[in-house]
Amino acid sequence: MTTGALRFELEASKAPMDEDLSEAERATFARLQISLAGTPLTRVVSTGGEPRDWVRGPMSGLAEWIVEQWVWLLWEAHTPFPKSLLGGKRAIPGLHDASRFWPDVDAQTVRDRGALGRWQLRHTLGVGASDLALPSISFLPEDRMIGVFVAEQAAALDPTVDFVAYEQEPAWLGADDLREVLANFTRDVLELATENGAVRWSNWLGELWAAQQAKEADPRERTRAALGEFAAARWDEASATLGPDAEALRGLLLDAPTIEDEAAWSNYVASVHRVSARQMGADAGLRALAPVSLASGSAPFRQGQQMAASFREELGNRDRPIDLRQTFEQIRLEWQAVDAPAFRSAVVRSQSGAGCVYFDRELGVAPRRFALAAALGRLLGARSDRPFGAAHGASSRYRESQRANAFAAELLLPAAALRGRGESDLDVLCDDFGISRSAASWQIKNRGGARDALRG
């Protein structure tokens, strides 16, 4: 599941008299069905009952959660955990992980459990505000798209229902779509509360809701939530200096860990400014490449493989080892080694058409080739001529880095090159194609045909 509509369907239900409910809870008692791309996420099996597609209970707490977390759930892009790896697999922590104090998060990588707890509060539906049983649904905002991660429920809490469906792969929604769905739900709950006599609560939350909506619409607040306090405080000045190329800086910062010191901030600004300041004569900027038409519903790694295959076609090299230096020269993309503890590679393209890939000078030969190829994948994946910036590392945007990794693997070791080669050729393939064993294994695993070829 990679795309799809999210739906919240609310149906008022009479609150039972024998339950100890507050006024707001009683007034907002309802059935709720949440579905994603047609799959009911609230499908439950209750003890002794038939499966059903909704949960029932008070909605006041859930509405309070949405109001309270409104800006964060729509804009906070940075996570206190690496997006690239969690417990050996790509994942976003859900309720099951949180209920056990996140045992799969490497304590060396994430020292601050409090930051994890706060992230969970801000991004996991209803947590910390509502005792209604809900599936583990976490929202990961990354600029204009929001990942919806449905995970295992927290069985350790002994919930009264079992949710049937959850997905390993996230769905991606437009931020506007999620905003509309959650805003409609909140409005409906407020109306329900008013109709059923919880006027004081409804007025109180309604005022908070209006304030939060105004805050969320403010570009400065969005920048603060997306990039962090430090970057937001310096954003106007950087924007004035860089002009339209500030968009490239924004892209870099979305992919970087949260900036908290002046030196790191200056490095990011300088990396854009260096490209931005270059004067481009005619025919000197990045070469225009034929756009690749990507199926919007296909998985990011498939899109990356498709992009790499198209790019190789354009280079006239379908299955031979690729010379990255020559390739970068062909498309007039520069590269430069830098001290980059926060990322493996980064790419900047300016309004004038200049482009540069920065890479971590500490990388060995094969990881460097992969990092350069991934940065190229990020650039090609942008599919526009606007100023662009992206960094490729543990904090990179989830979907884009999945696509770029697949692009890099396919660019360096195309599936076409694996045909007719045996598994015993793996070392030779790595040497010939300049790719690490781990990346080659990853590529083989993700290319069914290639795996078969190796077995043969």
Added chain:
Amino acid sequence: MTLSIRCKVYHRARGAHDPGVLRSSADRKSRCPGWASDEALQRRLLDEALDDPDGGVDSFGRPKRKWNAVGGVVFLAVSTNEEQPHYNCYPECPATTLADELERRAQRSKDELLEEAS
């Protein structure tokens, strides 16, 4: 004004002392272990509960969320937004900046907590 816990019937444990009226028409995310029905323990948990730094306030200006943990269970108390300061209390994931402290507190036994009080 004394804070009190609103311990919903369905958050209470089902077991040997189950009064038999626990079927709810609402779907709840959690249920309490049997030992949590001890009133002295509940009082102690509430007295030493931590206000959530990111929790904001309820419609009466009181802390909206309070956290505590004992016996491997993290408890959340959420204001019911009523004039009397009631808190709806139930087991919850440690979704708070207080997670480290809650993990430490969760390692205490019920008896240790009550001994601390006395």
